[in-house]
Amino acid sequence: MRYKLVFIDDNMKDGTNDAFVRAIGKKLSDAELAVFMDPEEGLRFIMDNLNSQMIAFIDCKFDGFAKQGTDLLKEIRKQTSLLYIVMMSANNLKQIEGIDISAMINEDFIWFYDRNNGSVDGACALIQRITQYWSSRFDCVLERWLVRHPEDKDKIAFRQVSGESYTWGQILTELRLQTKIGRLFEQMINQFYIYQLNGKADE
Amino acid sequence: MPENQTLKWRFDVSTFRLIGRDLITDRITALFELVKNCYDANAQKVSVVFERVGAGEENPVITIEDDGYGMSFSDIRDKWMVIGTSSKKANPISPEPFNRRCVGEKGIGRFAVDKLGDKVCIVTKKRGEAEWLNVEIDWSDYQNKENDFGEISLFTDIENKYYYTAASDPNDAGTKLIITGVRDIWTKSDIKRFMSEVAKIVSPYTALNYPFDVFVKAGQYDINQKATRDFADVNIATMSFSLGFDELTQETASFDEENGMIRITSIPQKSFGGIRMRLFYFDDAARKKYRREFPNNQIDGIKIYRDGIITTPFAENEEDADKKRDILGIDKRLWQDIFSRVSTREIIGIVDITRDGNPEIIDATNRQDFVDNQEYQDLKEFIILQLSAVQDYKVYSRNKRRKENNTTLENAGDSIQSFISTIENISEQNPELKQHLSPAIEQAKKTGAAVKQAITEQKQTQEEFIRKENIYLSIMSMQEYAIHITHAVRTTLNKIRDKVEYFNLFFPDPAEEEIFSKYAHDMYNEFKTLNKVIDYMLSYSQANLLLEEVDLSLVVQEVFASYASVFSDNGISPDLQIPEKIILKSTNKVFFRDILNNLIDNSVKAVKNASEKIIKCSVTIDQDKLQIDLSDTGYGIPVEKRNWVFGIYNTTTESDGGAGIGLYIVKTRVESLKGNVKIIDSEFGDIGTTIRVELPFKR
Numbered sequence: 001m002r003y004k005l006v007f008i009d010d011n012m013k014d015g016t017n018d019a020f021v022r023a024i025g026k027k028l029s030d031a032e033l034a035v036f037m038d039p040e041e042g043l044r045f046i047m048d049n050l051n052s053q054m055i056a057f058i059d060c061k062f063d064g065f066a067k068q069g070t071d072l073l074k075e076i077r078k079q080t081s082l083l084y085i086v087m088m089s090a091n092n093l094k095q096i097e098g099i100d101i102s103a104m105i106n107e108d109f110i111w112f113y114d115r116n117n118g119s120v121d122g123a124c125a126l127i128q129r130i131t132q133y134w135s136s137r138f139d140c141v142l143e144r145w146l147v148r149h150p151e152d153k154d155k156i157a158f159r160q161v162s163g164e165s166y167t168w169g170q171i172l173t174e175l176r177l178q179t180k181i182g183r184l185f186e187q188m189i190n191q192f193y194i195y196q197l198n199g200k201a202d203e
Numbered sequence: 204m205p206e207n208q209t210l211k212w213r214f215d216v217s218t219f220r221l222i223g224r225d226l227i228t229d230r231i232t233a234l235f236e237l238v239k240n241c242y243d244a245n246a247q248k249v250s251v252v253f254e255r256v257g258a259g260e261e262n263p264v265i266t267i268e269d270d271g272y273g274m275s276f277s278d279i280r281d282k283w284m285v286i287g288t289s290s291k292k293a294n295p296i297s298p299e300p301f302n303r304r305c306v307g308e309k310g311i312g313r314f315a316v317d318k319l320g321d322k323v324c325i326v327t328k329k330r331g332e333a334e335w336l337n338v339e340i341d342w343s344d345y346q347n348k349e350n351d352f353g354e355i356s357l358f359t360d361i362e363n364k365y366y367y368t369a370a371s372d373p374n375d376a377g378t379k380l381i382i383t384g385v386r387d388i389w390t391k392s393d394i395k396r397f398m399s400e401v402a403k404i405v406s407p408y409t410a411l412n413y414p415f416d417v418f419v420k421a422g423q424y425d426i427n428q429k430a431t432r433d434f435a436d437v438n439i440a441t442m443s444f445s446l447g448f449d450e451l452t453q454e455t456a457s458f459d460e461e462n463g464m465i466r467i468t469s470i471p472q473k474s475f476g477g478i479r480m481r482l483f484y485f486d487d488a489a490r491k492k493y494r495r496e497f498p499n500n501q502i503d504g505i506k507i508y509r510d511g512i513i514t515t516p517f518a519e520n521e522e523d524a525d526k527k528r529d530i531l532g533i534d535k536r537l538w539q540d541i542f543s544r545v546s547t548r549e550i551i552g553i554v555d556i557t558r559d560g561n562p563e564i565i566d567a568t569n570r571q572d573f574v575d576n577q578e579y580q581d582l583k584e585f586i587i588l589q590l591s592a593v594q595d596y597k598v599y600s601r602n603k604r605r606k607e608n609n610t611t612l613e614n615a616g617d618s619i620q621s622f623i624s625t626i627e628n629i630s631e632q633n634p635e636l637k638q639h640l641s642p643a644i645e646q647a648k649k650t651g652a653a654v655k656q657a658i659t660e661q662k663q664t665q666e667e668f669i670r671k672e673n674i675y676l677s678i679m680s681m682q683e684y685a686i687h688i689t690h691a692v693r694t695t696l697n698k699i700r701d702k703v704e705y706f707n708l709f710f711p712d713p714a715e716e717e718i719f720s721k722y723a724h725d726m727y728n729e730f731k732t733l734n735k736v737i738d739y740m741l742s743y744s745q746a747n748l749l750l751e752e753v754d755l756s757l758v759v760q761e762v763f764a765s766y767a768s769v770f771s772d773n774g775i776s777p778d779l780q781i782p783e784k785i786i787l788k789s790t791n792k793v794f795f796r797d798i799l800n801n802l803i804d805n806s807v808k809a810v811k812n813a814s815e816k817i818i819k820c821s822v823t824i825d826q827d828k829l830q831i832d833l834s835d836t837g838y839g840i841p842v843e844k845r846n847w848v849f850g851i852y853n854t855t856t857e858s859d860g861g862a863g864i865g866l867y868i869v870k871t872r873v874e875s876l877k878g879n880v881k882i883i884d885s886e887f888g889d890i891g892t893t894i895r896v897e898l899p900f901k902r
Contacts, residue, residue, distance in 0.1 A: 010850075010853070011694055011852065014721075014725075017718065017721070018701070019698075019702040019722060020701040020704075022705065022718070023701070023705050023709070026708075061690065062850075063847075063851050063853055065846075065850070090690055090694045090697055091693075099575075116693060116697065119704065120701075120705075120708060
């Protein structure tokens with residue numbers, strides 16, 4: 001399963017040849033690497049690729065930029081709450097402002113990677129843990145299904161009372177963006193399975 | 204499967220803790236909440252009576268009685284005993300004719316009683332009713348149920364007893380809370396502290412249509428007095444000013460050094476809306492006097508009142524003023540001007556806001572602060588700005604006093620000299636007196652010598668003080684740099700570590716030969732950068748950080764002269780436009796050298812491939828500002844990077860060996876001289892760069 005690893009760090013001047021990024025790339029052959037030094041560019045890339053499976057590594061501190069790591073986090077979360085984000089810092093947590101820490105821990109699907117004490121193997125283990133979550137999450141399962149069964153992509157999956165209908169492909173996008181429709185659909189599917197399982201248990 | 208089945212929330216019995224004891228942080232806040240409820244109920248008189256609350260006494264009771272409008276049975280059943288209801292939210296103004304702005308709108312104040320004691324009896328009546336309604340709540344029942352493991356106990360299942368007692372006068376109205384099983388021992392000083400907090404409930408400057416007086420009685424401690432009072436005590440302040448606002452403008456204070464007075468000017472209204480503010484500053488003598496006259500009150504900073512009543516974050520009691528939470532961040536202003544900054548212990552301030560005029564200043568739910576929005580941040584910034592006027596006044600007074608002291612001492616020395624010569628004259632003219640006068644002359648000479656000695660010592664002490672002040676300042680500014688520098692050093696170390704780790708994981712690999720060689724080369728350069736950063740850090744440990752009088756023109760000329768060979772080797776024409784002499788008092792020559800060296804280094808790199816190579820430095824003085832422009836005809840810096848280049852490791856000259864340290868040093872040095880630096884449009888038009896350094900300047 002291919003997925004994108006996006007690094008946004010103003011110190012990664014060598015792009016995908018940055019030693020840390022390159023080492024991860026060599027260890028995890030499924031990962032497609034992208035590196036951005038400018039937080040705005042990185043943010044744009046993430047926003048343009050929300051419909052693909054992706055983990056974003058974001059540095060906390062950008063010297064000389066208006067936007068800082070937690071600003072990116074907030075902007076990404078305005079669009080989607082599903083993207084997995086790993087915040088990285090060369091400062092230890094004690095040195096990070098309380099307000100930034102609370103901005104981080106108040107978000108879902110977020111990890112912290114300590115650049116001082118971490119290792120390539122530690123970062124890879126983190127990525128693998130995240131990819132394991134993917135195998136149980138509905139949007140990820142659906143995506144993989146559609147990769148194997150592209151013919152299902154344009155089939156109608158859901159029709160509203162108002163007459164509006166959504167294909168499986170569209171549903172996937174709605175899920176990723178966590179729109180009202182996306183959330184409603186996910187909720188209905190979960191309820192449906194709980195009813196199903198309960199029905200069997202009753203028998 | 205049957206449809207339409209529902210579930211509803213229930214509350215475990217332990218809920219009473221969440222909304223009472225655990226939510227309200229201390230007992231004085233709890234009592235204060237209850238007093239505020241009296242205010243909202245249109246009370247004009249509140250009595251708080253403490254009975255047998257001392258150590259070792261039995262049956263302690265606290266009673267809070269008001270003459271407000273009271274509650275009916277349905278008020279108790281449908282409002283008071285329904286959690287979260289706040290009729291005050293729907294009706295934020297208390298009934299006619301008082302029209303008070305309600306202060307306890309969160310609907311939890313009533314649970315404050317749980318913080319105070321195990322049992323409460325509410326005795327209440329509305330005007331015209333024939334009987335007093337009595338409701339008894341025993342919190343220990345809730346607690347016992349909580350400890351009862353086994354079946355679920357629900358908060359809402361516990362029954363509370365009520366009954367009626369006859370009223371002697373149907374016209375009476377009000378509410379009385381009788382708290383028994385009082386949890387804590389209340390000492391005399393606890394009660395005094397409560398009184399001093401209560402005294403601050405009402406802003407002394409907002410005229411209330413109807414009075415709100417709180418009386419406190421504690422027989423065993425001989426306390427029986429009115430706790431609310433006027434702020435006449437601030438009359439002993441050394442200096443004070445007040446600020447107002449109108450529809451469009453807000454008054455703000457600054458210190459006018461020429462007249463030695465506070466100047467009030469109008470500025471456009473700020474985001475938080477118009478505020479009134481009174482600020483009182485107490486110097487050492489005034490503080491002593493204040494402590495003597497008001498032993499139970501403390502000078503404890505600025506408080507915010509909304510519609511005449513103190514806001515919740517300021518209502519919390521803390522005995523030790525040093526432990527008081529510094530809500531507005533007055534004492535947190537890092538090391539900035541530590542010797543002259545004004546602390547909360549030197550000022551009393553009253554900021555009056557209104558719910559209608561400042562709707563975005565909102566109490567946070569935990570009652571410890573306000574909601575941290577832009578408007579509140581702007582308000583804090585505005586308040587701190589007012590303090591800087593007081594700070595300037597403080598510095599001005601200190602210098603004035605110092606000067607006066609010096610003059611007095613010198614005058615005393617002169618007087619003794621003239622006294623000695625007068626007596627010597629007399630004794631010469633009257634030799635018969637010589638014998639009698641000579642001991643006096645001897646004594647006067649000794650005193651004269653002592654005064655001279657005192658003057659010298661005074662001067663030495665002052666010099667010593669300035670020297671120490673400078674050392675402290677350099678240590679403290681270093682603290683801030685240390686934070687940046689450790690981040691910078693760590694980032695570089697991490698880069699090196701990443702590469703070493705790469706070698707460790709993947710070396711050898713013939714296919715990766717090129718990458719290994721690149722990484723080795725990079726590591727070598729990163730070590731060089733690391734050295735630069737460490738050298739910069741070490742520059743702070745050098746002894747030449749003392750402030751001195753500097754002729755800036757001379758410094759610029761010296762620095763430019765030191766580049767003479769570099770300029771001629773590279774075909775660069777230097778251009779200096781500076782006044783003959785620019786004397787800067789107590790500044791740092793080394794900082795100016797650092798600034799200029801780094802700017803010139805950058806320019807030399809930037810003009811490398813230019814057809815015409817000019818590096819120009821012009822210095823101008825504009826009123827109270829010194830402006831240094833350093834321009835070159837090099838490749839320029841893109842507009843979007845004008846800010847970015849000042850960040851550490853950010854460089855546009857990487858291929859020419861730029862490590863991104865230079866402009867960072869310039870920025871930090873300029874900031875430590877209290878100035879600012881920016882990139883403006885190049886004075887050479889489409890080519891090159893102009894960097895402007897602005898510094899405060901006093902003629």
